Amino acid sequence: MEKLFLIAEIAATPVAICCDHIESVVRVNEVVNVPRADPVIAGLFSMRSRVLTLIDCQYRISGTQKPFERGCPAVIASINGHSFGLIVDRVRDVVSVSDDAVLAATRLDPKWSGLCSRLAEIEDHLVMILDPEKLVSTDQRAAA
């Protein structure tokens, strides 16, 4: 079985996101702040009459919030019935990966191990597969 993955960069590192989760990639122009929420939340934005939560993905890695940049690319993903926009540095490509090329990840940097548990072999490179659920789970806050 082949599966489609979107290759994007988060904190200058390429990651693969399974396309099953992904709706589209958009540019976000305007956000509304959510005071007192988990710092991973960059705000709320609207897209065609829906309200989506914008996630500052690199915060989970770097531990510092990045100020919102107008027009930043975001991957729209539906996770557990809620729609999120995941801010990425940039989007590279969509590739097809066969199940054989997906491996369990061992010995990842602890920063990443909370977000990824598998690797994909793409053109002789190993790319971490991002688990979007972990990115937005409420447990993650305690871990981070």
Place this chain on the structure above:
Amino acid sequence: MDDLREEFIAETRETLEILAGQLVQWEKDPSDKSLIDSAFRFVHTVKGSCGFLDLPRLLRLSHAAEELLSHARDEQIVVSSDMVTAVLAVIDRISELTEALESGEPVFDNDATLIDAMLAFLPDKGTPAIPAAAIRQLHQDEPGEAIDEAASASKTRTVRVSLTLLDKLMNGISDLVLARNEVSRQLRRVGSDNEIDQAFGRLSSTVAEMRDAIGMMRMQHIDRLFSTLPRLLRDICIELGKQIELTVEGSEVEVDREMVEALRDPLTHILRNAADHGIEDPEQRRSVGKDPVGHIRVVARQSGNQILIEISDDGRGIDVEKLGQRAIARKLLTNSQWQNMPERAKLETIFAPGLSTAEAVTSISGRGVGMDVVRTNMHAIGGSIDLENNEGQGLKITLRLPLTLSIIAGLSLRAGGQIYGISRSAVVEIVSVTNRSVEIEEIGGMPVAKVRGERLAYAKLETILGVAEMEDSQSARSLVIIKPAVGATFALDVEAVVDNEELVVKPGAPLIMATGLYAGTSLPDNGKPMLLLDASGLAAEIGVEQELFEMANRNQVTDAEQNKQDADSGLLFQTLDGTVQAIRLAVVDRIEDVDGSAFHQVGGRLCVSVEQVLYDAKGLKTLPDAGATVKMLRLSDGSTSVFLAVADVIDIFALDREIAPSLLPEVYEGIVHVDGKPVEVLNSYSFFEALPGENPTGISQRPLCFVDASCDDGWAQNILAPLLSASGYEVSFDPTDQSRAAVVLANGANTQKTVGDGRVVALRDSLQVKDEERGSIYRYDRLGLLSAIESKIAGAR
């Protein structure tokens, strides 16, 4: 296969809901063939489907019920209410099993008992359990066409649509509205001609119509809820041995489908209460001249953007006094609090947790859970509940609900330059900070807003949210007074109140909801997302200890905690001569304005007569003028009351600071600093110590004093007896009472007769003691006499 099974579950559930009401009617009129037919059709359909789906338990049950009902249809057996009960038991089990199919939970298997109970009504009693093979054959042979045809004819044709699809449609139409608004803006900008305007107008009205239609798709007839009520009431009636007729009106009213679910529990509770302790027993009803059959009416109607549901019964209503006694007995209230409560508040104590007027706990109600749950549930969905009590004649409960859950009447607020929404149902009022009736002060380091004299916990929304305040916002800020469903009323200081608008509530992501401050998100017409604030969450954030202020202001607080908090609070007031003093709040019962004519000079003391009881009036030097009003603090130690005149009441403050000793400890408990100034705290004890105890007429068991009156009639009757009565003793001069008297008072020569009787107190006429009068008491030694009587009584016990 799974699809088929789901279809079966949904269909069975739907039919069951319709059937529930019909079955009860059938019981009332067992001869009604069409109702037997309905029941028969149901079990027949179930049997047919579950044979196909391989569900053996359901098959056995439905087959047995079908068997019995087909006999009933053919009039081979007479339908009795016992038989209906047996059939209902089986239908209930079918319903349980159907639910279990979906949830996967086990259901206890005693189906055979149920089936046997039912089959006992067959003419040839005790048909053995039907062998599986026979069942299979039976169901294949069954001629079902005619029946199915009849069943489908009466149905409105519907399709099942998943909720996600509905939500998608809702979103789509919202998009459309936003796009239309955008187009309209653009048209205004470029300036358009007539034709475009016309076309745009048509588009607009179509969009509006569609929005309404899609809104309706989420609506359901309230009948879905009401159809289960007859059955519920029937079961209660059988258990209680009462006869109650239920009238349901307004089944066609439509409400949001989520509302139907939210209403189910409250309505069940109310109906149970009405049937159990509203409606009397048939004999009781006859004796007070009522129809022995009780009546309960459930009416739904739409009124503006509210749905009203009225549940009225013709039972005994709420016995308000009894309710009060229960509340006092359970220490939810003190006696004086109860006496001072307005009628309406008294009635509303029915909502206090753990309170019930039922004589005994039954399986149906009376445990005192119920009304408080009802109110909590109603608040949770943004509704309210009203009572209309006609004691002896019945009770009417009105539930008011918003039309939908997903669209709320909202208020938009600005804080730190950003707009937030809040449900308007939680907002009590909005006042400007600059309003003269508003003061914001700090008490014990906590900010408090005083709005028309009422103290409320106060917080700036920016502070709660941790955002920076806009610099130019200081001048025209507003206070929004919010009463959350859970927690005390508080004042929220916001930059500005922006608008009133209808807001479509969208759930927030778990990460956002985890803050506890937000109820969800919304997208107003300007297309910019908005966070909805959760009133209860904000209240929790401000902190519960501030509830103290609110409690100290109200005298109808039902919580026992109040006493504890009162004990640590002081009341600051100004005396008539202008000095500021304080008294512990716990002893202050209430504040009253007393007319000058109520003051009297009695026994060298200033007294005030309130409700025909004379109380000591302190703090006054002379009698006030008859026309003047005097502000009085009514102080109480629980049994005795004293009135203290004050010029004005200033404030309530926390007595948590150090109390410095006073130079006059008998008058002042000590000195505290309030707002930097020393204030003397009155010694509460001193008000009561000089007073006689409770009015002696209130004592039911008074010790009997027998006075051996042959000695000196005039003195004993006119002087001694009144003293004893006033001191709380019963006095008798009748010699037949001597044997049962607690104390015998004797004088002079009479003491000789009673030597050796331990109850005797001997009296003498002169101050000097003669030899034969050793141990006697001089008759005008009041204290000596009373203490001697007291010690005799104490010794006798």
